[in-house]
Amino acid sequence: MNFPFYIFGIHPHWLFESLAYFIGFRVYLYTRNKERIPMDKALWVIVGATLGAAVGSKFLYWLEDPNKTLENWDNLVYLIEGKTIVGGLLGGLIGVETAKKWIGWTRSTGDDFVLPLAVGMMIGRIGCFLTGLDDHTYGIATSWITGVDFGDGIKRHPTQLYELVFLGIVALLLFQMKKKNIGWEGLLYQLFMLSYLMFRFMIDFIKPTPHPYWILNNIQLASLLGIAYYIWLIHKKQTEKRREIHA
Structure with missing residues (x-):
């Protein structure tokens, strides 16, 4: 292969x-x-999960090699190219909890x-x-x-x-x-x-x-x-x- x-x-x-x-x-x-949960509120939860996952996956990727990230702080390609599943999951968790507070869902x-x-x-x-x-x-x-x-x-x-x-x-x-x-x-x-x-x-x-x-x-x-x-x-x-x- x-x-x-x-x-x-x-x-x-x-x-x-x-x-x-x-x-x-x-x-x-x-x-x-x-x-x-009704669909209208579920969609807000999905939005929170998606945005949180996007931010979390990038942030954790930047911590993979802190020195390299600092060297490339102005390199847009480097900053947006990588992502991590763990960062996405943990960021998604924060996004979901934030969305639930926003819509008042407990x-x-x-x-x-x-x-x-x-x-x-x-x-x-x-x-x-x-x-x-x-x-x-x-x-x-x-x-x-x-x-x-x-x-x-x-x-x-x-x-x-x-x-x-x-x-x-x-x-x-x-x-x-x-x-x-x-x-x-x-x-x-x-x-x-x-x-x-x-x-x-x-x-x-x-x-x-x-x-x-x-x-x-x-x-x-x-x-x-x-x-x-x-x-x-x-x-x-x-x-x-x-x-x-x-x-």
């Missing part, structure tokens, strides 16, 4: 990223709980986003893999059987595929929880975010990105903050549920 692997003459990153947004949104419309809306996010991210990672070295999402060199030569004669961890498989497993488990109505409103999204951030914290140790924050990179630092937040949030919800039971 040659990388990038063009499909009908279309660059794989552009094709699969477009498919990720389109199919993810269609999955949201099809699977969302219509009784949880119920959790996260569970409706779990499946669309998982599907969209899985599709997007296919595009990252087929793009090869140009995408900069591959892992370090490896002698494992999973190693892939992206065109330069070096076998590397296909971390894009590791993530795709991980997301598929998490989505399946959470879907089973949803069918059995396990937990409280918002738990599925909290578990999705917690599990994904833990995965990203670990997998980035085998990515050849700068690690300027002691032994951590920008993704791992943001993941740790997100992990701490979701552990605190889940513990808080569990405590509230116990109090309700014994009240």
Whole structure:
């Protein structure tokens, strides 16, 4: 296989990223709980998530190599070209919460986003893999059987595929929880975010990105903050549920 692997003459990153947004949104419309939030308010939540994700993904990318970002502070191409999923997720969280306060909505809306996010991210990672070295999402060199030569004669961890498989497993488990109505409103999204951030914290140790924050990179630092937040949030919800039971 040659990388990038063009499909009908279309660059794989552009094709699969477009498919990720389109199919993810269609999955949201099809699977969302219509009784949880009316569509007019749901659209505002989507707007908040989109804007927050756009800002968060760029901001975290700029922290990947702070010195390089400072050197290119006036280089518009550099500033707008990169983005990160973790930054998008955490920025989207802030955007959603801001939008909910704006429209006066207090119920959790996260569970409706779990499946669309998982599907969209899985599709997007296919595009990252087929793009090869140009995408900069591959892992370090490896002698494992999973190693892939992206065109330069070096076998590397296909971390894009590791993530795709991980997301598929998490989505399946959470879907089973949803069918059995396990937990409280918002738990599925909290578990999705917690599990994904833990995965990203670990997998980035085998990515050849700068690690300027002691032994951590920008993704791992943001993941740790997100992990701490979701552990605190889940513990808080569990405590509230116990109090309700014994009240």
